[in-house]
Amino acid sequence: MPAKTLKIHPKDNIEVALADLKAREEIASGDNRIVLLTDVAAKHKFALNDFNPGDDIVMYGVLVGKAMHAIKTGEVITTKNIKHASGDYELGDRKTKWLIPDTSTWKNRTFMGYHRADGSVGVANYWLVIPLVFCENRNVQVIQDAFAKELGYQNDISTERDQVKQLIKLYKSGKKASEILEVDFSVETDVLTEDQRIFPNVDGIKFLNHSLGCAGIKEDTRDLCGLLAGYITHANVAGATVLSLGCQNAQIDMLKEEVFKRDPNFSKPLYTLEQQQIGSESKLLSQAVKQTFAGLIQANELSRRPAPLSKLCVGLECGGSDGFSGISANPSLGHASDIIVELGGSVILSEFPELCGVEQELSDRCIDEETAGKFIHLMRSYHDKAKALGSGFDSNPSAGNVRDGLITDAIKSAGAAKKGGTSPVADVLDYPEKVRKPGLTLLCTPGSDVESTTAEVGAGATIVVFTTGLGTPTGNPITPVVKVSTNTRLYQKMTDIIDIDAGTVISGEETINQAGERILEHIIRIASGEEKAKAVASGHDDFIPWKRGISL
Incomplete structure (x- = not known):
């Protein structure tokens, strides 16, 4: 029993x-x-x-x-x-001894990925279209409408469009509202299959609309350019088209500076267009369409090749957490994280408001005092800024968290930190810095699911594993977001968005290590393109840059 x-x-x-x-x-x-x-x-x-x-x-x-x-x-x-309430913390002694897992099963395993010139390996191959300022969002939308369906990248939202067309026909035929509500949809869409795509080696064109780039503080402008540079240099990205108005704070030169800061030998196709220089909107769009198409031809020349698991960079995320998160899905993911680290790969633990109360343990796990000091500084300055605006870390738990057992931020945080396993902290990064070392990296982000996921991907995460007790559709434009349920009831209820069930730990069917190893096997299949994360299949392309004013 x-x-x-x-x-x-x-x-x-x-x-x-x-x-x-x-x-x-x-x-x-x-x-x-x-x-x-x-x-x-x-x-x-x-x-x-x-x-x-x-x-x-x-x-x-x-x-x-x-x-x-x-x-x-x-x-x-x-x-x-x-x-x-949470304990005080200070710069203590190094405690880097950890529970090194047996990795013999995976030592010689590989995944099929896209090898980039900088030595990184992607699990996907995307082309980006990016507005450098919100003024260009409409032009980006025009390009999206022009490309997505014609090239076979229309997501499942096309089903809903066809359903609306069907309802229009029924309404015109005289159907009443009560009859419309009883319609049983049986819709066949004309979306191209992957085998029919014009560019079969390109997983898609992704469009990173946002609300920043001008009229904000200079720190937000620089951070935006850094984040976008992280996406452009990302291992899952083949190249990018960037649209600029021209007069905004986020200048093309600033973006390029951030790109070369992350990759000094950057050589991917990067097309930048400035509307105020080019002139008419139609000229801008014509150039953007031609350059994007040319970029897709180049991107399609790449194909998957074997890569060691040391080339994986996995973001560790949670959202819609519950009272089982810290005892099922999170420690299971922590075990998978430890295996990846021991194999020479990289994992990213973020959401600093959800590390409140475990600062001492994490700072003690840092490989040296300089790294520990940076973590302590970021935690204290973030918390102080939040308090100055009338909302400390104790405000972090959501109504759903509290309802399902996470009644203080410290309870939530102690469970959330389990995603990071037991390995030493190799590095600490401030947003929007990029991962520089193998091992466990702590990245300063908000606890907000989409902002944090967006930041982890900007830091280099080629896959994000996202634990949830309540369910969430969060995804990302260029990185698969794999959902792990903390309880079996959620897995059975939301089969369309949950990939893996870790509720087996609660029921006693599996140990934490067994569930963690099952998660790792799923990561390898996703990385090789053998299986799609459900967030990818459903077209959940969430992208929200962190505006540093304050976000918890």
């Missing part, structure tokens, strides 16, 4: 319900027997001892809250009886 509860760490004084528990139910916790005083829903926690006001609440072995009033043994823990 599966366990009903879990005490995560020996120091913990609260325990997690793995199933719905009823008041007066007797629970075994170690050598103790506890009679529950209240109902405790699955994913939520109950007290293992009596608490007085101000007492520490400990979970994952770290401080995650303070009792606001007296709590009895066996009573459910809620936002009404505890509040967020």
Whole structure:
């Protein structure tokens, strides 16, 4: 019979319900027997001892809250009886010893990827069309409308367009609203199959519309150019067409400076067009269409070749997290992360507001004091800026997080950090810097799912693995975003957006290591183009640059 509860760490004084528990139910916790005083829903926690006001609440072995009033043994823990609290941190000693996994199974494994001149290997091959300023978004949309369907890159949204056409015909034939609501769609689209595409070695043309580039602070302008440069130099990208108005803060020269900062020997096709120099909109668009088509011809000359797993760069993301995230999907992904690191690959852990409370552990894991110092500085300056604007890290948990058991930011953070496994921290980067070293990198980003995913990809993530307990459709234009559910119910409910079920850890069907190794095998299939992430198949191309004003 599966366990009903879990005490995560020996120091913990609260325990997690793995199933719905009823008041007066007797629970075994170690050598103790506890009679529950209240109902405790699955994913939520109950007290293992009596608490007085101000007492520490400990979970994952770290401080995650303070009792606001007296709590009895066996009573459910809620936002009404505890509040967020986290431990202090400082520059401590190096603690880089880690649980090195057995990698013999994967030592000689390869994936089929696109080899780039800078030595990186992509898992996909895209062409980008980028507005350097929001004024060009409309022109980018025109180019998208011109190319996507004709070249066979129309996403599944074409199905909805055909459904609207069908409804128009029914309405014109005299159907009433009540009859329209009963329509059972059976639509065949005229989307080209991959075998019929004009450029079979090009996975698509992607369009990175955004709302920045001018009228903001100079830091946001520089960060935007850095982020876009990260996408242009990305291993999953063959080249880019960039549209500029001309008078905006984000200048073409600034973008090129950021490109060469990331790749001094940059040699991909890069076409830049400035509307105020060219003249009419029609001339701009004609040049953009011709240059983009020429770029696609060049991109199509590439094909997949074997590459070692050391060439993988995996972003570690979570969103719509729940009370099972830190005990199923996240530690399973952490085990996969450790295997990738031991094989010489790179993994990226971001979302700094969701590392609140585990700063000491992560800073101690940094390979040297300089790296640890940078992490501490970024965490403190980010938190101070948030507080100055009236919203500290304790504001991070969403309504869904709280409803499903993550009632303080420190509880959420302690579980979120498990995605990073146990390996030493090789590097710490500020947004929008690019990954420079193999191993585990900490990247400063918001906890916001799309902003963080956008940033991880800009830093070089060729695949993002995204754990979720509540479900989310988040994707990315150029990098597959693989969804892992923390619970089986979610996996069964959202089969269209969830790729992997880690709820098997909760049910006892798999260990954390077994689930992690299954995640890694899925990553390899995605990287080789043998399987599509569901976010890719559904056309979820979310792209939101971080505007540093403040975002949590």
